[in-house]
Amino acid sequence: MCKKNIVVYLCGLSILISGCNNEFDTISYADPVPVVYGILTPQESVHSIRITRSFIGEKSFDEMVRNPDSLYFTDAKVFVELRSGDGFCHSRGEFFPIEQSPRNPGLFPESPNYLYQNSTLLIPNSFYENDILYLVFNMTIPSLNQSVFARTTVPYKPKVIEPVPGARGTSMDLYGAKPFYAQWYRDTLFYYEFIIEVNYTNFDSLDLPDPKLISYRHPIGHFAQWQIDSIGPIHEFLLTKNLFFKIMKAKTDKNEVSYRKIGKINFILQNADKPWTDYLDALEFQSDYYTNVISNIVNGMGLFIAYNRIKFEGFTLDARSIDSLALSQETKSLKFVRW
Amino acid sequence: MASAKDCSVCTVMVLMLLIVILLGCSPEPPVQPVARVSVFPAEGDSLTVFQMDGFNMEDFRKHGLTLRYRWDTESDGIWETPFSFDPRYARHYPGNGIYKVTLEIESIEGLRDTATCSVIVRDIIKDSVITDERDGNRYKVAYIYNFWWMSEELRIGYRLEPSSLPTDNDIPEYYSQTGNESGNNNYTAYYTWNELTYYGRDSINGICPPGWRLPNINDFRWLINHKWLTPDSKQYLGPGGLWGTDIKMTGAFVFTRISWTGQGIWTEWWINPAYKDRILPEYFTAKVNLDYRIKINYTGNRNDLSNYYWWKPEWGVINYDKLALPVRCVKKTL
Numbered sequence: 001m002c003k004k005n006i007v008v009y010l011c012g013l014s015i016l017i018s019g020c021n022n023e024f025d026t027i028s029y030a031d032p033v034p035v036v037y038g039i040l041t042p043q044e045s046v047h048s049i050r051i052t053r054s055f056i057g058e059k060s061f062d063e064m065v066r067n068p069d070s071l072y073f074t075d076a077k078v079f080v081e082l083r084s085g086d087g088f089c090h091s092r093g094e095f096f097p098i099e100q101s102p103r104n105p106g107l108f109p110e111s112p113n114y115l116y117q118n119s120t121l122l123i124p125n126s127f128y129e130n131d132i133l134y135l136v137f138n139m140t141i142p143s144l145n146q147s148v149f150a151r152t153t154v155p156y157k158p159k160v161i162e163p164v165p166g167a168r169g170t171s172m173d174l175y176g177a178k179p180f181y182a183q184w185y186r187d188t189l190f191y192y193e194f195i196i197e198v199n200y201t202n203f204d205s206l207d208l209p210d211p212k213l214i215s216y217r218h219p220i221g222h223f224a225q226w227q228i229d230s231i232g233p234i235h236e237f238l239l240t241k242n243l244f245f246k247i248m249k250a251k252t253d254k255n256e257v258s259y260r261k262i263g264k265i266n267f268i269l270q271n272a273d274k275p276w277t278d279y280l281d282a283l284e285f286q287s288d289y290y291t292n293v294i295s296n297i298v299n300g301m302g303l304f305i306a307y308n309r310i311k312f313e314g315f316t317l318d319a320r321s322i323d324s325l326a327l328s329q330e331t332k333s334l335k336f337v338r339w
Numbered sequence: 340m341a342s343a344k345d346c347s348v349c350t351v352m353v354l355m356l357l358i359v360i361l362l363g364c365s366p367e368p369p370v371q372p373v374a375r376v377s378v379f380p381a382e383g384d385s386l387t388v389f390q391m392d393g394f395n396m397e398d399f400r401k402h403g404l405t406l407r408y409r410w411d412t413e414s415d416g417i418w419e420t421p422f423s424f425d426p427r428y429a430r431h432y433p434g435n436g437i438y439k440v441t442l443e444i445e446s447i448e449g450l451r452d453t454a455t456c457s458v459i460v461r462d463i464i465k466d467s468v469i470t471d472e473r474d475g476n477r478y479k480v481a482y483i484y485n486f487w488w489m490s491e492e493l494r495i496g497y498r499l500e501p502s503s504l505p506t507d508n509d510i511p512e513y514y515s516q517t518g519n520e521s522g523n524n525n526y527t528a529y530y531t532w533n534e535l536t537y538y539g540r541d542s543i544n545g546i547c548p549p550g551w552r553l554p555n556i557n558d559f560r561w562l563i564n565h566k567w568l569t570p571d572s573k574q575y576l577g578p579g580g581l582w583g584t585d586i587k588m589t590g591a592f593v594f595t596r597i598s599w600t601g602q603g604i605w606t607e608w609w610i611n612p613a614y615k616d617r618i619l620p621e622y623f624t625a626k627v628n629l630d631y632r633i634k635i636n637y638t639g640n641r642n643d644l645s646n647y648y649w650w651k652p653e654w655g656v657i658n659y660d661k662l663a664l665p666v667r668c669v670k671k672t673l
Contacts, residue, residue, distance in 0.1 A: 081387075089383065140388065147429045149429035298427045299428065
């Protein structure tokens with residue numbers, strides 16, 4: 001009985017051992033994946049798109065990453081088109097690789113550092129009629145017999161009701177009812193956000209100034225309730241004292257300073273297609289919701305988006321608000337001064 | 340004994356329960372996926388990359404993200420992609436033609452469905468020159484999708500003195516500010532509607548070159564629907580613009596009053612149809628203002644007098660019977 005058992009066990013063991021193969025390929029070859037990052041706006045006259053590629057090979061990573069052929073497609077033809085909702089092509093601009101200033105030393109070679117650029121494509125700021133206009137990214141790579149596509153909606157310049165566009169910034173009273181208040185007509189096609197820029201200056205013990213800028217992004221809830229007037233839905237943004245202090249506390253640099261002085265405050269209303277918001281949210285919050293890399297590129301990876309913006313510049317804090325920033329328990333440690 | 344009996348009863352009950360459970364639970368029948376395919380744009384040229392999209396909400400609700408997609412973008416039986424979970428694909432076609440795109444989807448249970456759609460590849464916008472065989476005049480023309488449009492105003496026939504009236508003599512007669520005496524072809528000819536249509540005998544082709552015709556409302560409506568919708572329209576429609584239409588502000592000639600108007604401010608072309616409503620004949624025209632917006636103008640609509648801000652009171656009742664306008668002919672292909 002015992003011998004019989006041993007034979008059975010040995011047979012089983014030999015099957016297990018001979019069945020396990022620990023040799024496998026560490027490299028699974030695949031075509032390179034185009035990686036496209038293009039963030040365009042009508043407010044620029046030269047449009048730039050970063051186009052690179054993934055790479056894989058038998059050489060070491062360090063060796064391959066230093067080879068420009070690993071990073072760029074040498075035969076890519078790149079166009080951006082303006083197309084109406086039904087696909088009609090209004091115009092098409094070709095993008096060419098233009099060498100930029102060298103990269104900072106690091107993993108990737110300092111040069112060549114290519115950006116695909118075009119200075120003739122005219123992205124409109126506004127339309128006469130409520131028609132959709134798309135910006136279409138279009139790339140063909142003959143060596144791979146591959147095409148890459150992306151589409152984004154061209155955003156209108158936000159139609160602001162308040163403050164009057166172009167009006168000069170005022171001195172804001174954070175204790176007032178509306179320190180900064182904006183209203184605009186909202187197009188449900190687009191996602192809106194306010195960017196609050198706060199300029200301030202650090203001074204060290206020798207009184208040497210070191211200018212700094214806080215840039216805080218405040219997304220506007222896409223599905224939030226909004227008012228509607230005869231022209232369309234209206235959305236709004238209100239800067240409150242609490243929000244302002246929260247921004248200052250979270251975003252002021254942690255350098256050792258003698259004191260700080262607050263400067264001009266700017267507000268930027270920006271709108272873009274949904275992937276832009278998804279992308280920024282994924283970068284900022286690392287939410288579980290965003291388990292995949294945000295990409296709107298077909299046959300590739302990356303982001304192709306157009307945004308539009310309107311800027312309200314030159315706001316300051318009034319004396320009472322600066323006092324509060326300098327002396328309140330919450331922000332005292334930031335060492336802002338009143339003078 | 341009693342315990343052994345109980346045990347066997349128990350065993351039977353357990354077995355029966357097991358049988359009931361096994362027979363009672365039948366798996367849900369697999370749901371057949373339904374393939375749908377869309378392509379953007381549906382029409383393009385050899386530089387266009389077409390996006391094919393097999394995603395549809397109904398399948399997503401039933402199958403979640405479990406469907407797999409593969410594409411045969413020329414419907415030649417060769418699949419360009421293996422089955423993948425990405426419902427989108429993109430490609431360009433180097434040669435002109437009509438291509439049939441086939442999408443096949445497969446559910447997790449192995450059920451499949453296919454759908455097809457067409458992609459048209461052809462030259463979209465191109466410039467060319469035609470020669471009017473009747474008088475040898477050459478015209479720049481622009482091809483915009485299915486249509487050839489003249490990029491210059493038609494100029495055929497004989498120039499009338501501004502003080503003369505046209506006559507029905509089968510010879511097109513036009514007014515012009517500069518004329519072509521010195522062999523200069525850079526002038527605009529202004530025709531009355533009657534001269535343009537051989538006094539109503541041919542309001543389809545009129546005096547256009549053979550194979551060409553007078554534009555109608557639908558031609559312009561198409562152009563308006565696809566026109567550049569921004570304040571930068573001049574970049575597309577104006578002289579040297581991207582569409583090759585070279586629109587210049589030619590204005591009109593009020594021949595009954597020997598008065599030129601609108602030069603450099605707007606342009607207006609005759610378009611079909613024209614007809615007599617009650618007493619006055621009424622016309623359709625296409626009008627382009629300085630901002631290069633194209634608008635179809637119906638002269639019978641006198642409620643909107645803002646259209647006729649340029650009409651002077653001394654010219655009397657607004658009536659396009661008193662006007663000579665230029666015309667641009669069109670030709671449809673395919």
